[in-house]
Amino acid sequence: MTEYSFTIGILTLSDKGARGEREDLSGEVIREMIAAVGEVTHYRVIPDDLETIVETLVDWVDRDGVDLVLTTGGTGLSPRDVTPEATARVLDWEIPGMAEAMRAASMKKTPHAMLSRARAGVRRQSIIINLPGSPKGVRENLEVVLPALTHGLKKLKGDPTDCAR
Ligand SMILES: Nc1nc2c(c(=O)[nH]1)N[C@H]1C(S)=C(S)[C@@H](COP(=O)(O)OP(=O)(O)OC[C@H]3O[C@@H](n4cnc5c(N)ncnc54)[C@H](O)[C@@H]3O)O[C@H]1N2
Numbered sequence: 368m369t370e371y372s373f374t375i376g377i378l379t380l381s382d383k384g385a386r387g388e389r390e391d392l393s394g395e396v397i398r399e400m401i402a403a404v405g406e407v408t409h410y411r412v413i414p415d416d417l418e419t420i421v422e423t424l425v426d427w428v429d430r431d432g433v434d435l436v437l438t439t440g441g442t443g444l445s446p447r448d449v450t451p452e453a454t455a456r457v458l459d460w461e462i463p464g465m466a467e468a469m470r471a472a473s474m475k476k477t478p479h480a481m482l483s484r485a486r487a488g489v490r491r492q493s494i495i496i497n498l499p500g501s502p503k504g505v506r507e508n509l510e511v512v513l514p515a516l517t518h519g520l521k522k523l524k525g526d527p528t529d530c531a532r
């Protein structure tokens with residue numbers, strides 16, 4: 368048993384997924400990878416609609432106190448890709464290093480990584496992180512931030528212990 372266990376929301380942004388035309392393989396990848404950090408208490412597949420994304424993020428964080436929200440999809444350049452804009456609307460402040468680290472590591476896998484405009488940051492006492500849409504993109508990005516997530520969440524919640532080891 369870990370000392371801390373956090374609540375987690377997986378929010379999949381996909382027009383096809385929301386219409387039932389595509390199985391949400393990316394949400395499944397997140398679910399498998401995030402198990403060590405906490406319990407997935409919230410999960411939805413919604414269209415790439417800015418207002419719906421904002422509303423869902425605010426509900427999950429402000430109403431339900433979800434500690435960590437991982438989004439997948441809608442971070443690129445397609446006309447309906449609005450996840451970064453919706454996320455920016457709700458963040459109190461950004462964690463630029465997380466988004467930078469994901470892009471830097473991903474550039475070693477594919478030059479297309481530079482097309483993801485993913486953001487990461489904090490609203491209240493919750494962390495919100497955007498991941499790209501494809502299962503491969505999810506895996507390659509989430510594995511970069513995963514080692515820092517539990518520590519980051521603990522610090523955000525006010526853990527006073529010394530960081531040095
Ligand atoms: N480390 C990596 N980083 C990135 C990759 C990558 O392969 N590795 N891909 C890059 C590409 S290409 C783009 S473009 C950008 C932005 O991607 P988006 O966030 O805009 O992705 P979407 O357009 O929403 O989806 C792309 C593609 O993925 C499939 N898809 C989407 N959602 C699902 C789902 N829920 N389940 C299964 N498959 C899904 C589908 O074929 C979409 O067309 O990111 C770069 N970063």
Ligand SMILES: O=P(O)(O)OP(=O)(O)O
Nearest residue numbers: 380381382383384415440
């Ligand atoms: O239906 P979506 O939103 O998953 O988008 P794409 O066009 O990238 O398949």
